[in-house]
Amino acid sequence: MKTVHIDASAPYDVLIESGLLDELGPRVAAISGIRKVLLVSDDTVNALYGNRAADSLRQAGISVDTFVFPHGEAFKNLEVYGELLEKALTAGITRTDAFVALGGGVVGDLTGFAAATFKRGIRFIQVPTTLLASVDASVGGKTAVDLPGGKNQVGAFHQPALVLCDPCTLETLPEEQFLSGCGEVIKYGLLAGGELFEILKACEGPAGLKADIENVIARCVELKRDYVQADEFDTGVRMLLNLGHTFGHAAEVLSGYKLTHGGAVAAGMAVVTRAAVKRGYCRPETLGQLLSQLERFDLPASLPYRAAELLPVIRGDKKAAGGNINLIVPEAQGRVRVLSTAIPELEGWLRDGGAE
Numbered sequence: 081m082k083t084v085h086i087d088a089s090a091p092y093d094v095l096i097e098s099g100l101l102d103e104l105g106p107r108v109a110a111i112s113g114i115r116k117v118l119l120v121s122d123d124t125v126n127a128l129y130g131n132r133a134a135d136s137l138r139q140a141g142i143s144v145d146t147f148v149f150p151h152g153e154a155f156k157n158l159e160v161y162g163e164l165l166e167k168a169l170t171a172g173i174t175r176t177d178a179f180v181a182l183g184g185g186v187v188g189d190l191t192g193f194a195a196a197t198f199k200r201g202i203r204f205i206q207v208p209t210t211l212l213a214s215v216d217a218s219v220g221g222k223t224a225v226d227l228p229g230g231k232n233q234v235g236a237f238h239q240p241a242l243v244l245c246d247p248c249t250l251e252t253l254p255e256e257q258f259l260s261g262c263g264e265v266i267k268y269g270l271l272a273g274g275e276l277f278e279i280l281k282a283c284e285g286p287a288g289l290k291a292d293i294e295n296v297i298a299r300c301v302e303l304k305r306d307y308v309q310a311d312e313f314d315t316g317v318r319m320l321l322n323l324g325h326t327f328g329h330a331a332e333v334l335s336g337y338k339l340t341h342g343g344a345v346a347a348g349m350a351v352v353t354r355a356a357v358k359r360g361y362c363r364p365e366t367l368g369q370l371l372s373q374l375e376r377f378d379l380p381a382s383l384p385y386r387a388a389e390l391l392p393v394i395r396g397d398k399k400a401a402g403g404n405i406n407l408i409v410p411e412a413q414g415r416v417r418v419l420s421t422a423i424p425e426l427e428g429w430l431r432d433g434g435a436e
């Protein structure tokens with residue numbers, strides 16, 4: 081088993097091993113005081129893994145209630161959040177009990193935010209079942225729900241008490257969702273360079289990555305750990321993790337979330353890197369390496385929207401402040417910089433990146 085310890089304000093372990101889902105009960109029971117949990121999942125994941133998770137918890141002497149909501153970003157909202165809290169109250173969850181988030185980033189973000197606020201904060205356990213949640217969303221304590229006017233607009237920093245990652249659950253993940261996670265893995269490769277970049281190169285594509293999945297997840301979590309430990313509350317170096325997000329996120333919103341998160345990030349990285357090469361910030365070979373990786377993982381290298389469509393959405397991005405946004409710009413594999421950029425200037429960046 082691979083264990084990554086996260087030394088945040090509330091420290092915890094990320095455990096990664098195939099078959100670990102069946103150990104959920106004993107692992108949760110080992111966290112002091114937890115007698116009862118609310119197991120939260122979406123309908124798809126619940127049908128696949130809900131019973132196994134609940135059985136393991138009950139066999140370990142933990143009482144289990146469940147809250148299941150429809151899958152998809154559209155349900156990461158205040159209404160479902162309210163229903164979850166009502167369910168926790170009627171189930172008799174106390175301040176020493178916990179929520180368990182079994183699912184992808186949508187389940188994790190919603191459950192984490194509910195845990196951050198229920199009775200002024202209770203513990204929660206992340207059990208990620210998508211690659212994106214395994215390498216990114218389940219670690220680091222960012223929790224949120226969406227408002228009709230914007231994604232992740234209501235949230236809190238609240239670290240999980242444990243992250244239990246069983247890569248076997250990824251076997252049922254639709255290929256498009258697996259590739260979405262690969263987009264985030266490629267982002268880490270570009271950010272960190274070095275070993276992860278070499279591992280990704282050696283994988284040659286999704287099949288190779290699946291064969292080395294525990295190792296890849298652990299390497300990504302270690303990288304995220306470094307950013308979280310250095311800047312838990314996202315005021316400095318952690319913002320580098322937004323590489324590809326400024327443009328990618330705007331495209332995701334315009335698509336009504338039909339584009340996957342990782343796919344949009346992949347295209348956003350390609351656009352910003354292409355523009356960075358044109359403007360003399362980035363080495364051309366870095367762009368070449370990124371584009372060939374995206375191709376091998378069947379990920380997009382351009383955005384399906386024009387600059388004029390993307391800009392108004394970027395203006396509403398919660399990371400935009402005082403008319404500026406911090407654009408994360410690659411210089412080389414393993415070297416990125418933050419460029420505080422006036423929002424109107426982004427039009428030139430988008431055009432240089434290929435988004436006419």
Ligand SMILES: NC(=O)c1ccc[n+]([C@@H]2O[C@H](COP(=O)([O-])OP(=O)(O)OC[C@H]3O[C@@H](n4cnc5c(N)ncnc54)[C@H](O)[C@@H]3O)[C@@H](O)[C@H]2O)c1
Pocket residue numbers: 122124125128151152153156183184185186187189209210211212213216217218219220221222223232249250251252253254257260341
């Ligand atoms: N908190 C963070 O730091 C952070 C970081 C990145 C992304 N996010 C958030 O994560 C969300 C995206 O997460 P996601 O990509 O995991 O999406 P998701 O949670 O919507 O899952 C994608 C789809 O896969 C299904 N699914 C999940 N696990 C499955 C499995 N094992 N087998 C079959 N189907 C399965 C789900 O039901 C869903 O339909 C976004 O809301 C994003 O804002 C949060």
